[in-house]
Each structure stands twice: as structure tokens, then as C-alpha cells.
Amino acid sequence: MWKGLVFSLALLGGPMTSGPSWAQASSVAAFNQAQAAYARGDLKTALEQYAYVERASGAEDGVTLAWIETHRAEVLLALGRVNDAKALSDNARNVLEQSSRAARSAGLTPTLVCFADRVTANIEFAAHRFEAAIDWAKSARSSAVPGSECWSQSVLTLHYALRVAGQGREGWKSIRPTTGVYTRQPPGSLADLINEVDAAAGVGDHAQSALLANEALAALETPRFSSVRKAARPSLLEALSRAQLRAGHAADALASAQAAMREDPTSKVVRLRLAEALFDQARWRESQAALDAVNACGDCSRVDQLAILDLSRNTAILLGQFATAERQRLALNAMLVRGASER
Structure with missing residues (x-):
């Protein structure tokens, strides 16, 4: 004993x-x-x-x-x-x-139970048994110490399982809970309105962020802003797609991302939004094709670079491409280690 x-x-x-x-x-x-x-x-x-x-x-x-x-x-x-x-x-x-x-x-129960439940959740996810994956990931999360490695990994498994199970809004909330309802500012300039799009997203009020983005896009169509329309539309459509997806409207998010791609087909951040929306609609091969074009995104933020790698890994798992998923896991871990060493 x-x-x-x-x-x-x-x-x-x-x-x-x-x-x-x-x-x-x-x-x-x-x-x-x-x-x-x-x-x-x-x-x-x-x-x-x-x-x-x-x-x-x-x-x-x-x-x-x-x-x-x-x-x-x-x-x-x-x-x-x-x-x-x-x-x-x-x-x-x-x-x-x-x-x-x-x-x-x-x-030892918290450590063991979290690890066992998390691995079970990952197995169910790979087998496309998403409801079971959700249940096991929630169990792992509840067993772990918040902020621990097992807790963080369980949250990510839950995030992706909820998204592919058609519960996108809950999936996005699982990794970044809403911190409040955004209170709109008094009417100001177009620049102020655009800033509010990001401010609303910053507190997790994605419905309000989408509403503000649509208002800004409508303002751009007026003659007053014709000179900045072409430059401003792609980023606003990208922000709209991001907000719509996180509010649980994957079809709308996909349409907005596709519109943004037509405006600026070279933007890798826009292509990431396209891949995210396709993933949430279970169109994984198309999502993977979009991700293949952004895997080397030197001008993306570190957050977006991590998102690209992790989305690529989970897409590969769902497509049964485990060797590809393993390469993405190693690349993701290497980026995390570099980030920790730079702090």
C-alpha cells in the first residue's frame, strides 16, 4: 500500500x-x-x-x-x-x-479526476461525440483548481466542443465570460463609433458590438464618408464577424467574413474570422483551407497566432488528421514556452 x-x-x-x-x-x-x-x-x-x-x-x-x-x-x-x-x-x-x-x-482526487475527465473529453471530441465531450469537460473543469493547467485545458476542450455542438455563444463565453453590459456613449464621430465596437467586445457584450459595427458600416455608406469607405470597411466587417460569431450567430458571422474577404482578400486576420465561422458551422475542410493560408502570420497579434494554431489543431483532430494535429500541438507549446521566457 x-x-x-x-x-x-x-x-x-x-x-x-x-x-x-x-x-x-x-x-x-x-x-x-x-x-x-x-x-x-x-x-x-x-x-x-x-x-x-x-x-x-x-x-x-x-x-x-x-x-x-x-x-x-x-x-x-x-x-x-x-x-x-x-x-x-x-x-x-x-x-x-x-x-x-x-x-x-x-x-489526490482533484488532480486525478480532472486529468481523467479531461482525457475522456478529448477522446469523445475526437470521436465526434460532442455532447459527451461537453459533459466530461465540464466535470474536469469543476474538479480542477481554477487557473491550473488541467483547468485551462479543460476549458479549451469545452470551448471547442460547445462550438461544434451548435452552442457557439456558450462556447465563446466559456473562455471569456461577459464582464458587463456595455453602455453606449453619446453620439460622436465615426471614429468614436468604431472605437465603441471594440469597447463593447472588450467587456464581452458581443451583441452590442455587432449592433455598433452595423451602425458604423451604415454610416460609411453615406456620401460624407465616401473617401474613407474603402479603407474602413474591411476592418469593420472583420469586427462584425467576430462579434456575430461570439454572440452565437455563426451563419451571419460567415457572411460578414466573406464580405470582408471580398473587400480585402490579403488580410490574414479576416481569413482567421472566416476559418472560425466555418469551423462553427462544421465545415472543417473549408476551415482548414482558410487556416492553411494564415498559419505563418507574422503580422498577427500573439493572441491571433495562438488562436490560429489551436483552431488548426482542433480542426485536424475532427478531420482525423492526427499527425497534423500533433505538429500543431508542438508548435503551440513552443510558442507558449517562448512567451513565458520573454515575460
Whole structure:
């Protein structure tokens, strides 16, 4: 019992280089190697090392077994072996449920439950069982410590599952909740109106942002603004598409993005809005084609660059292109690491 428990604590605590001799140092080292292999995209090695850990650890409690099997399931999913991943994940969950008392006594339940639920949600998402993915992602989110890595990843899984399940408004709110209702300012210049479009979006009032964008577009059609119409319309249509999508109106968002593309076919931010709207309408191949044109977007903001990579990864998963999804995962992680090192 205690032997397995110390091993579980070593695994749950991340890489471990020292400890009691009876903590099965070879298994802990293999677990560390498996995590490192997964981080660098060497899935074959990761799978072999996790399998070795399970054989060699002599796991005496369900906590350890469930933890290792869930990691193996995560690697199998990255390899595109969705059914194998689900079978292993289901077994891990059964073991975990049978060992729930032991997990609670060790104080490990939040970490284990969140990880197990998140991996299950990802498997269901890849299998296009979106309602199940939503349920498991919500369970993972509720089990995790807010702001933790597992919590953040669960929120992202929930975000994409809600969007493809036709619940776009809730999906967008899941990653950026509304912070208030925007109060319109007294009538001013066109520039003031355009600034209000972004201000409303900034507090998550996307319905108001869309309304303001439409008003600004209507003003541009008057003779007074004919000289700036051509320059201003693409960015306003892009803002309108963004607001419409986040308000849950994917069809309208797509129409606005297509109109913006006609105005400025070179804009990569506009093409991102097009890809987002296509994704939410389950038109994943078209979304992927739009994303292929913006993957190298040096002039995009860092937020948009991250959005491009993550949307590309999830689109590839839904299309069954797991090797592509894996490349996007590694690129996304590399960007996140660079961002952390620059702060």
C-alpha cells in the first residue's frame, strides 16, 4: 500500500530525481522519460515508457494504475488510435472509481479526476461525440483548481466542443465570460463609433458590438464618408464577424467574413474570422483551407497566432488528421514556452 502510494505521489508531483530507495526509482525515471518524450512529440517512446512503468512499478493501488493508464490513453489519442484510447481511459476511470476512498485519503482526487475527465473529453471530441465531450469537460473543469493547467485545458476542450455542438455563444463565453453590459456613449464621430465596437467586445457584450459595427458600416455608406469607405470597411466587417460569431450567430458571422474577404482578400486576420465561422458551422475542410493560408502570420497579434494554431489543431483532430494535429500541438507549446521566457 505505502509503496504504491509513494510512487503515486512521485508521479503526481511531476519529474522526480531523488527519493526513498523503495519508491521504485527506475519506474519514476521511466515516467519522467515518457513525459519528456510526449512533450517533444516522440509518441512511440512515450507509449513504450508508460507501458514499462505500468509493468515495472508493481502498482498496488488504483490511484497509480489509473494515473499511468490515463497518460497512455492520451498518447494513444495523439497517435489517432481513438478506440484504443477510449478503452484504456474507460478502464482507468473504472479503477479510479473503485479506489476513490484511497484517492481522497491521499489528497489526490482533484488532480486525478480532472486529468481523467479531461482525457475522456478529448477522446469523445475526437470521436465526434460532442455532447459527451461537453459533459466530461465540464466535470474536469469543476474538479480542477481554477487557473491550473488541467483547468485551462479543460476549458479549451469545452470551448471547442460547445462550438461544434451548435452552442457557439456558450462556447465563446466559456473562455471569456461577459464582464458587463456595455453602455453606449453619446453620439460622436465615426471614429468614436468604431472605437465603441471594440469597447463593447472588450467587456464581452458581443451583441452590442455587432449592433455598433452595423451602425458604423451604415454610416460609411453615406456620401460624407465616401473617401474613407474603402479603407474602413474591411476592418469593420472583420469586427462584425467576430462579434456575430461570439454572440452565437455563426451563419451571419460567415457572411460578414466573406464580405470582408471580398473587400480585402490579403488580410490574414479576416481569413482567421472566416476559418472560425466555418469551423462553427462544421465545415472543417473549408476551415482548414482558410487556416492553411494564415498559419505563418507574422503580422498577427500573439493572441491571433495562438488562436490560429489551436483552431488548426482542433480542426485536424475532427478531420482525423492526427499527425497534423500533433505538429500543431508542438508548435503551440513552443510558442507558449517562448512567451513565458520573454515575460
